[in-house]
Amino acid sequence: MAGQSGTGTSATRRLGVLVIFLLATLALCGLWFSAEDVVQGSTVRIMYIHVPSIWTAYIAFGLTALCSGVYLSGKNRSLAWDRVAGASGEIGVLFVAVSLITGSMWGRLTWGTYWVWDARLTSTAFLFITYVGYLAVRQLGGTHRQRARRSSVLALLAILEIPLVHFSVTLWRSLHQEASVANPNAKVELDGLMLFSLFLGLVAFTLLFVWLVLHRQRGMMLEDAFSDRGLDVAITARRNEAGA
Amino acid sequence: MSGAGINKRRIAVAVARKDLTIEWNSRILVNQVAPFAAIVMVLFAFALDNDGILLRVAPGLVWLATLFSMLVVVQRSFTVESADGALDALRVAGVDMGAIFVGKAIALMVQLFVLELMLVATAVVLYGVEMTLAGFCEAIVTLVVATIGLGSVGTLYGGLAAGARGRETLLPLLLLPAVAPVLIGATRATEAAFGSGGTTVSEGWPWIGLLLVFAVLFSAAGTVAFGPLVDE
Numbered sequence: 001m002a003g004q005s006g007t008g009t010s011a012t013r014r015l016g017v018l019v020i021f022l023l024a025t026l027a028l029c030g031l032w033f034s035a036e037d038v039v040q041g042s043t044v045r046i047m048y049i050h051v052p053s054i055w056t057a058y059i060a061f062g063l064t065a066l067c068s069g070v071y072l073s074g075k076n077r078s079l080a081w082d083r084v085a086g087a088s089g090e091i092g093v094l095f096v097a098v099s100l101i102t103g104s105m106w107g108r109l110t111w112g113t114y115w116v117w118d119a120r121l122t123s124t125a126f127l128f129i130t131y132v133g134y135l136a137v138r139q140l141g142g143t144h145r146q147r148a149r150r151s152s153v154l155a156l157l158a159i160l161e162i163p164l165v166h167f168s169v170t171l172w173r174s175l176h177q178e179a180s181v182a183n184p185n186a187k188v189e190l191d192g193l194m195l196f197s198l199f200l201g202l203v204a205f206t207l208l209f210v211w212l213v214l215h216r217q218r219g220m221m222l223e224d225a226f227s228d229r230g231l232d233v234a235i236t237a238r239r240n241e242a243g244a
Numbered sequence: 245m246s247g248a249g250i251n252k253r254r255i256a257v258a259v260a261r262k263d264l265t266i267e268w269n270s271r272i273l274v275n276q277v278a279p280f281a282a283i284v285m286v287l288f289a290f291a292l293d294n295d296g297i298l299l300r301v302a303p304g305l306v307w308l309a310t311l312f313s314m315l316v317v318v319q320r321s322f323t324v325e326s327a328d329g330a331l332d333a334l335r336v337a338g339v340d341m342g343a344i345f346v347g348k349a350i351a352l353m354v355q356l357f358v359l360e361l362m363l364v365a366t367a368v369v370l371y372g373v374e375m376t377l378a379g380f381c382e383a384i385v386t387l388v389v390a391t392i393g394l395g396s397v398g399t400l401y402g403g404l405a406a407g408a409r410g411r412e413t414l415l416p417l418l419l420l421p422a423v424a425p426v427l428i429g430a431t432r433a434t435e436a437a438f439g440s441g442g443t444t445v446s447e448g449w450p451w452i453g454l455l456l457v458f459a460v461l462f463s464a465a466g467t468v469a470f471g472p473l474v475d476e
Contacts, residue, residue, distance in 0.1 A: 072472070126421050133418045137404065140414070150404060153472045154418075157400070160465055161422050168425035168454055172432075 007218035022204035029197040043109040052205035054099035060092025065159045068152035082148035087216035096128045123166040252343040259347025281313040285366045302371045303434035306363045318398040322406035341471030353395030360387050378445045383437035390430040393459040400466040403474045429454040
């Protein structure tokens with residue numbers, strides 16, 4: 001780490017440039033080139049952010065669970081797994097927030113209301129709060145190992161909790177329009193450029209996520225190293241005091 | 245192996261008995277938590293201020309009051325452990341953490357069950373709820389199954405938040421989203437038992453099924469995860 005400033009490497013810089021290019025193309029395709037929807041008009045353009053952000057959030061929470069599982073099961077428990085889990089969790093929370101905000105903006109324009117008590121919306125809100133709780137547990141303090149252990153178990157519990165919440169909320173009520181692309185029985189109703197923009201969004205956001213996680217977990221590694229060093233420095237200072 | 249099994253059961257019983265004895269001697273549940281729950285029920289009546297609405301939403305209010313009171317009871321259950329390092333002492337003694345979980349969860353379930361019975365009685369008295377015999381039986385089954393779920397999750401997250409800075413504020417953030425399925429399931433089942441909103445008793449049983457799934461999953465998860473969560 002010595003001599004390196006920041007959390008980037010040449011590889012992440014290249015990835016960053018690619019992400020900027022893809023996001024710029026997405027903005028052009030989404031806002032300019034793609035046509036308005038017959039029914040929804042220009043509000044359909046929110047979809048190019050909304051769908052990729054919830055997609056990214058699912059990937060993020062999946063990665064958090066995966067890394068937590070690896071951390072708990074491994075014989076050599078490397079804290080790197082925990083840091084990737086944590087970084088991924090943080091960024092997942094960010095993207096769920098983006099998808100909730102863009103979703104309620106779309107809802108206001110299309111349904112005339114910011115929020116409806118629909119099953120998918122409600123369980124997404126729970127997803128958000130559950131991982132805010134996960135991040136709060138990461139901030140509890142204690143040693144890095146304690147943090148890793150606690151938050152890994154919690155991430156796995158969340159995997160148990162989320163389907164249950166989703167299932168019970170679905171039983172409670174369901175109005176959300178069927179997913180129109182992921183449903184194999186339905187005809188895909190999007191025209192070529194709209195579909196292209198949507199998939200471009202998925203790719204761009206996924207790469208953005210990878211880029212953010214790489215930087216964030218390196219940032220966390222530096223934070224951990226800093227707090228370890230801080231402790232060492234303090235111990236040395238006390239020893240010197242005692243010796244003097 | 246069977247010896248270890250008996251040993252675990254004895255540990256669980258001992259822990260549960262210890263918690264209930266502490267409760268019996270301090271009377272916190274009776275003197276503080278139950279009056280708190282009762283005042284919450286009265287405040288709901290002030291806020292809603294309409295007999296018809298109260299009767300309609302009585303089941304939800306019973307369970308909301310249960311969840312709020314549960315936060316207090318769970319805090320209390322782990323304050324007695326972390327105050328003088330009792331949990332650390334048990335850990336040092338090599339006591340099985342799964343058995344401690346079961347013991348503490350049982351003690352919590354007993355307290356919650358008493359509280360819920362009191363809340364249902366309050367709803368009958370204050371909100372004018374009337375039940376048939378079949379409805380009463382369904383209400384009791386709902387209370388039992390929901391309590392097993394709540395006791396398991398409460399003990400699990402209570403143990404996690406115990407001994408941490410800012411745990412008073414952390415516990416609701418972790419616990420309330422996790423128990424949302426219980427609130428949904430138990431409220432619907434209790435509605436059926438109370439007959440609120442024209443529901444019939446038979447409509448409640450599928451919701452009790454949901455509560456049962458929750459109870460089984462989280463009591464199993466708790467036994468496995470409690471040790472790693474409070475460890476170190």
